[in-house]
Amino acid sequence: MTDEPEPPAPRLVSLDDGRGMAVRSAGSGIPVVLLHGFPLDHAMWRRQWALVAPGGRLAGVARLLVPDFVGFGASPGEPAASIAAMAEDVATLLRRESIDSAVICGLSMGGYVCQHLAAAHRGLLRAAVLVDTKLEGDTPEARAAREDLAARVGRVGTRIAAEAMVPKLLSRGPGAALDDPSSGSPGRAAVEQDLRRTIEGTAVATITTALAALADRPDMTAAAATFDVPTLLVVGADDEITPPACLESAARTIPRSELAVLRGCGHMTPLEDPRAFNAVLARFVEHLPSRR
Numbered sequence: 001m002t003d004e005p006e007p008p009a010p011r012l013v014s015l016d017d018g019r020g021m022a023v024r025s026a027g028s029g030i031p032v033v034l035l036h037g038f039p040l041d042h043a044m045w046r047r048q049w050a051l052v053a054p055g056g057r058l059a060g061v062a063r064l065l066v067p068d069f070v071g072f073g074a075s076p077g078e079p080a081a082s083i084a085a086m087a088e089d090v091a092t093l094l095r096r097e098s099i100d101s102a103v104i105c106g107l108s109m110g111g112y113v114c115q116h117l118a119a120a121h122r123g124l125l126r127a128a129v130l131v132d133t134k135l136e137g138d139t140p141e142a143r144a145a146r147e148d149l150a151a152r153v154g155r156v157g158t159r160i161a162a163e164a165m166v167p168k169l170l171s172r173g174p175g176a177a178l179d180d181p182s183s184g185s186p187g188r189a190a191v192e193q194d195l196r197r198t199i200e201g202t203a204v205a206t207i208t209t210a211l212a213a214l215a216d217r218p219d220m221t222a223a224a225a226t227f228d229v230p231t232l233l234v235v236g237a238d239d240e241i242t243p244p245a246c247l248e249s250a251a252r253t254i255p256r257s258e259l260a261v262l263r264g265c266g267h268m269t270p271l272e273d274p275r276a277f278n279a280v281l282a283r284f285v286e287h288l289p290s291r292r
């Protein structure tokens with residue numbers, strides 16, 4: 001795939017307490033905020049810029065904003081200590097950008113943040129897109145595994161996090177979109193290398209703090225049952241981290257939701273099958289009800 005636009009350069013937006021959030025933005029129209037997963041950064045959305053580039057399906061319809069959570073990617077400073085605090089950072093970012101309401105789209109950890117925004121700042125959401133994520137909190141086993149990973153990252157370094165996570169992020173099934181050039185994917189080796197580089201380049205303190213935040217996050221099922229904005233749920237059919245059952249259950253819980261299961265994708269649907277993901281996202285944004 002060679003027609004991929006370069007991501008825009010980041011701007012550093014100051015948050016209330018002097019920390020900064022790097023944000024990349026392009027396009028014009030409905031703000032659509034793309035929140036990255038753990039332990040990644042803006043680069044996982046690199047194949048969505050084509051949506052707002054000239055000739056893209058959302059050109060003139062949407063403005064994409066892609067931040068790095070504090071401590072990740074190009075955002076310097078201490079990472080937020082909880083998913084709720086990460087949501088407050090996004091709310092502050094939107095205020096700083098004079099955005100009253102936006103489509104908030106988050107993958108996995110970004111999806112947890114989106115749920116907290118929906119619960120705490122309902123008016124900020126024009127719509128929600130929850131990608132490869134879940135409503136439930138961690139089981140005791142999952143919490144213990146995060147503690148173990150944090151301890152190993154502290155001892156050995158971020159290479160351990162990359163080794164633990166990269167194999168689980170992508171579909172390994174026959175028919176994986178990554179192995180099919182018509183999906184728009186650049187191929188498995190390139191995607192794996194990029195993911196490894198991002199994870200290894202993330203600060204140890206960011207990874208360990210975020211692991212604790214992920215482990216402590218509450219179950220959002222009861223809150224999600226009261227969400228009242230259009231909600232698109234997307235999951236890779238081969239997602240090992242948040243399997244389709246998680247999103248099927250979310251679809252039964254969230255009142256105005258619709259579910260898209262993308263074949264041949266694991267946990268990284270926007271990267272693994274950008275063509276299919278972008279089509280589903282574009283259709284959702286194009287058909288949003290007009291604002292009351």
Ligand code: MLT
Binds near residue numbers: 036037039107108214
């Ligand atoms: C992510 O992709 O953000 C993480 O897998 C989230 C998690 O571990 O719960």
